[in-house]
Amino acid sequence: MQQDVVIVGGGVMGASAAWWLTRLAPGLRVTVIERDSSHARAATALSVASIRQQFTNPVNVQISRFGLEMIRDFPACTGGPDLCLRENGYLFLAGSVASAEVMREAAAMQRGLGAATELLAPEALAARFPWLALEDVMLGSFGAAGEGWFDNMGLLAGFRDGARAQGASWRHGAVVELLREGGPATGVRLADGATVEAGAVVLAAGTGVAALLQAVGEPWPVEVRKRTVFLIDAPEARHPEAPLLVDHTGFYLRPDGRHWIAATVPDHDPPADPGDFAPRLEEFEDLLWPRLWARAPGFAAAKVLRAWAGHYDFNTLDQNAILGPHPAVPGLHVMSGFSGHGLQQAPAMGRGLAELLLTGRFQTLDLSALGVTRILAGTPFPEHAVV
């Protein structure tokens, strides 16, 4: 049956878009096509599921503030599950005068937009987080409210189940081709040869978007970047109220129940094979643990309980989301390039995309600077606080 909108990819972005479309336009015919309902390799499932307002680009602060509202109140907003948001905050550390200055400017901007960012000098940091070694730290930036972590799969399930209840349908299949009759997108073809025709096509396929856009012929600066996440037991480090620490030496750490989750950005970070989900186990001993132990002596005894690898859809132009119509193909829309901070953005991205499709423009939060035009022009709209 002809659809109004077909969405490729049933991760958090596709599910949020389907929820918002059917919420704002009851009766709209929306089909989501997902190739793997286990979500085993979806970034949504492999994420560390955290939300912050400490971004350098004001639009990302606004996007996360809207995400926070929904995540805090998800059952009332969607009928979905309680996402158990744990608001322990994020703590960014700066190790140089220059980065402390950037931190000050960002904090002022964030506070101006309603965030609860506090700047903490080393003495204040030591008083608040006595388990940290701070000799090399110039300044800390702490989100005292509205930042923390939550149930990632609950967010996906709430949007998906809510969208279905509102009339959207999910279909199993791998999309292999965009259908274009004389130019505009008119639907998609699946690997089994079936086609789904629609008035609009939304690519929300995570790292799969670039492959689907190849036929369009325009450059798409989004690469697969592998990130290995470690679940750690550190019996002498019990700080359940600890924030998510983003350390200037190149790692992040947060509590996860009785344990800890930590990851680092490898010094060498080339594009990864889309099928390569093998964790880089050596990163723990070579990079992560020495940095972690130097920052927090309580991690002297630390054992890796589990490790997994996930893929960022890394926007090499400006590490920012790409949302909206593709100027080269009428009827084609993209949700791509989230560069490791897309989970928290899903509520606002889905709403923005639905507004654009239904009314031709953003109605609530203006996300037009995140559009495809800047990508094709090679004009960055950067986010610098990429974790």
Ligand SMILES: Cc1cc2nc3c(=O)[nH]c(=O)nc-3n(C[C@H](O)[C@H](O)[C@H](O)COP(=O)(O)OP(=O)(O)OC[C@H]3O[C@@H](n4cnc5c(N)ncnc54)[C@H](O)[C@@H]3O)c2cc1C
């Ligand atoms: C290790 C890690 C940690 C992260 N931590 C955070 C965090 O703390 N906070 C945060 O906000 N974000 C975080 N992120 C980023 C966040 O998880 C992603 O930005 C977000 O989940 C992207 O959602 P998506 O729906 O675009 O992609 P995905 O979740 O990858 O979903 C895309 C879906 O499309 C399907 N698909 C692909 N190609 C096709 C095709 N051709 N046909 C049909 N289906 C297709 C896939 O099977 C997949 O299910 C992290 C990511 C990783 C990898």
